[in-house]
Amino acid sequence: MGALDLCERNRMARKRRELLDVGKGKGYFDRVHWPLQSLVFISPLLLFYQIMSFVMPAEVGNVPSQLVAFTMLRQFFAFFGAFGNVLPLLAVVAILLFWHLARKDPWEFDPPLYAGMAAESVIWGVPFVVIGMAIWRHLPAASGVIAAGSGGSWQARAILSVGAGIYEELLFRLIAINLLSMLFMDLCKMKGGLGIPLIVVFSGLFFSLYHFLGSESFTAALFLYRWALGAYLAGIYLYRGYGIAVGAHAVYDLILVIFSIGG
Numbered sequence: 001m002g003a004l005d006l007c008e009r010n011r012m013a014r015k016r017r018e019l020l021d022v023g024k025g026k027g028y029f030d031r032v033h034w035p036l037q038s039l040v041f042i043s044p045l046l047l048f049y050q051i052m053s054f055v056m057p058a059e060v061g062n063v064p065s066q067l068v069a070f071t072m073l074r075q076f077f078a079f080f081g082a083f084g085n086v087l088p089l090l091a092v093v094a095i096l097l098f099w100h101l102a103r104k105d106p107w108e109f110d111p112p113l114y115a116g117m118a119a120e121s122v123i124w125g126v127p128f129v130v131i132g133m134a135i136w137r138h139l140p141a142a143s144g145v146i147a148a149g150s151g152g153s154w155q156a157r158a159i160l161s162v163g164a165g166i167y168e169e170l171l172f173r174l175i176a177i178n179l180l181s182m183l184f185m186d187l188c189k190m191k192g193g194l195g196i197p198l199i200v201v202f203s204g205l206f207f208s209l210y211h212f213l214g215s216e217s218f219t220a221a222l223f224l225y226r227w228a229l230g231a232y233l234a235g236i237y238l239y240r241g242y243g244i245a246v247g248a249h250a251v252y253d254l255i256l257v258i259f260s261i262g263g
Contacts, residue, residue: 032117035099038243041114049163050089092170121247124236128229129255157257165250172207173237173245204230
């Protein structure tokens with residue numbers, strides 16, 4: 001019986017790896033999943049957010065819808081006695097580097113790959129804005145997605161948009177999806193046909209609820225809209241990787257900033 005249990009655990013572990021440890025091939029659609037390539041791709045965004053948050057601390061801090069994910073990471077480190085605004089950045093770098101080492105992927109720098117990832121970020125980021133516009137037209141209450149982020153200068157909100165792409169994807173896709181996968185597919189022994197949809201649904205749910213931890217008031221329209229957005233981003237993460245999920249999220253948020261300026 002012990003041997004059978006071990007075989008079953010190995011089988012479930014293989015299923016989880018098929019879901020989350022993808023990208024073993026050498027083509028473009030595999031390499032975008034490589035942690036090192038995601039790290040290189042998002043490095044300009046990481047540096048931009050870190051530098052601009054230092055240059056404009058008061059402006060960024062005065063935006064009503066501040067980046068709660070970044071604050072949560074700082075509080076997590078503070079609980080263990082470590083302080084500093086640079087720690088969340090170091091956490092992203094460390095996680096992706098350790099993941100790279102665990103996978104034993106090649107150490108490669110590939111500019112054409114990053115150009116493709118940037119294009120994909122726009123391709124995946126724009127459609128949900130278009131869908132959102134249709135929703136806003138038929139469900140006026142959902143237009144609060146733009147209004148909620150309209151406080152503060154557009155420069156500060158643009159900085160936060162980049163930070164949200166990085167740190168919200170870290171918490172609700174890279175970390176949460178891995179934990180949900182262990183829960184549903186390892187502990188509960190669900191098959192992918194059931195486990196994957198549940199992972200997408202619950203990661204989207206947590207993502208939506210998280211947005212109301214700050215100063216924003218809860219409305220059903222905003223909750224449902226962000227739940228759908230979270231599920232959409234979860235799908236991008238699972239099938240296109242962390243780097244593209246970060247890029248698509250940042251593109252989406254930056255478009256909302258542009259809309260709010262025009263409004």
